[in-house]
Amino acid sequence: MGDAVDQLVDLLDLEQIEVNIFRGRSPEESLQRVFGGQVAGQALVAAGRTVEEGRPVHSLHAYFLRPGMPGVPIVYQVDRLRDGRSFTTRRVLGVQQGKTIFALTADFHKPEEGEIEHQVTMPEVPAPESLPSAVDEVTQGLGAEAVRNLNRRQPFDLRYVNRLRWTDEEIAAAEQRSAVWLRTDGKLGDDPLIHVCAVTYASDLTLLDAVRVGNEPLFGNRRKFDLASLDHAMWFHRPFRADDWLLYTQESPVAGGGRGLGTGQIFDREGRLVVSVVQEGLFRRMRR
Numbered sequence: 307m308g309d310a311v312d313q314l315v316d317l318l319d320l321e322q323i324e325v326n327i328f329r330g331r332s333p334e335e336s337l338q339r340v341f342g343g344q345v346a347g348q349a350l351v352a353a354g355r356t357v358e359e360g361r362p363v364h365s366l367h368a369y370f371l372r373p374g375m376p377g378v379p380i381v382y383q384v385d386r387l388r389d390g391r392s393f394t395t396r397r398v399l400g401v402q403q404g405k406t407i408f409a410l411t412a413d414f415h416k417p418e419e420g421e422i423e424h425q426v427t428m429p430e431v432p433a434p435e436s437l438p439s440a441v442d443e444v445t446q447g448l449g450a451e452a453v454r455n456l457n458r459r460q461p462f463d464l465r466y467v468n469r470l471r472w473t474d475e476e477i478a479a480a481e482q483r484s485a486v487w488l489r490t491d492g493k494l495g496d497d498p499l500i501h502v503c504a505v506t507y508a509s510d511l512t513l514l515d516a517v518r519v520g521n522e523p524l525f526g527n528r529r530k531f532d533l534a535s536l537d538h539a540m541w542f543h544r545p546f547r548a549d550d551w552l553l554y555t556q557e558s559p560v561a562g563g564g565r566g567l568g569t570g571q572i573f574d575r576e577g578r579l580v581v582s583v584v585q586e587g588l589f590r591r592m593r594r
Contacts, residue, residue: 311492314461317344318351318503326384328352332376332402340374340407342535343510345400347503349410352382353396354499361394361414362545363502368410368538378402392416425543428577431467434487434551440464440525462508463491467553483557484515490549504548505581509570510535514587516558517566531589536565539584546572546580564589 313333320328330348332340346368354363374380381401388395393415400408443466467485488508494500514533515524522530546552556570570583 310461311490314504314507315494315500318347318500320348320351320382326356326386328382330380330382332374332378332380334377340376342370342538343507345374345380345408346410346510346538347507348380349382349398349400349408350412350503350506351499352384353398353410353412356384356386356396357394357414361416362498363412363542364415365541366410366412366539368408370408370535370537372405372407374402374407425579428553428573429555431485431553434465437465437467437487440466443469461490462488462511464488464512482516482520484512484519485553485555486512487551487553489551494549498545501546501548502542505572506540509540509583510538512554513556513568513570513583513585514566516556516568517561517587517589530591532592534588536586536588541582544578544580546574551575
């Protein structure tokens with residue numbers, strides 16, 4: 307595994323300090339707040355470690371209550387709400403310096419056969435091998451040092467299906483949708499929970515791009531808005547591997563009142579819909 311993937315796995319390897327209490331590392335970064343995908347992924351690890359084997363997660367619903375502080379550990383407190391014959395439910399609170407910064411409810415389901423099965427069709431898009439990595443593409447909009455920093459801390463190989471928009475004309479003409487191929491930049495182990503939690507981490511990387519794409523560049527120094535994730539929901543439909551290519555399609559059906567909604571669908575390389583995602587974000591004009 308690459309250094310960034312090793313760091314991701316280390317972030318998801320929580321310390322168990324009591325039966326239902328876990329502690330996660332929060333690395334020192336230049337960001338103003340802890341990345342939301344990190345907190346969601348760690349909270350799901352905490353929930354999953356209290357569930358019997360053979361019950362994969364099928365959904366999660368989460369709220370980002372306060373910004374987390376980089377460099378300060380986060381304690382995850384798990385409440386065992388239900389242990390039924392088919393479903394297991396957990397509630398997790400993320401606490402930092404005595405304050406709850408995050409709340410998650412996750413449901414786990416014993417696999418069973420169903421009589422109803424259908425899904426939407428994966429859109430036809432270029433193969434990931436034919437697209438540049440996001441790091442290579444943003445070189446034109448960021449300085450060399452910024453590109454190196456982005457590359458160093460990014461555990462995922464991201465490849466945008468549509469080239470990034472830089473000019474005002476390109477931005478104004480963009481539709482409120484985006485699509486990106488992603489996979490971890492190195493192989494993971496075979497623990498299914500780690501793959502699910504890694505994609506939970508990645509699901510927060512680009513989902514609100516669909517809100518931003520018609521309003522500002524996705525990278526660079528011309529950003530107009532400061533944004534923060536407010537809530538996040540995911541449904542896991544089928545098993546997958548986070549170290550294989552996944553297509554993440556995203557669109558924004560509505561924005562207003564300082565908030566924007568993003569919806570996403572994640573497909574594997576065979577076209578199977580494996581995850582559905584919804585997130586609302588807060589958008590406020592940046593003060594210069």
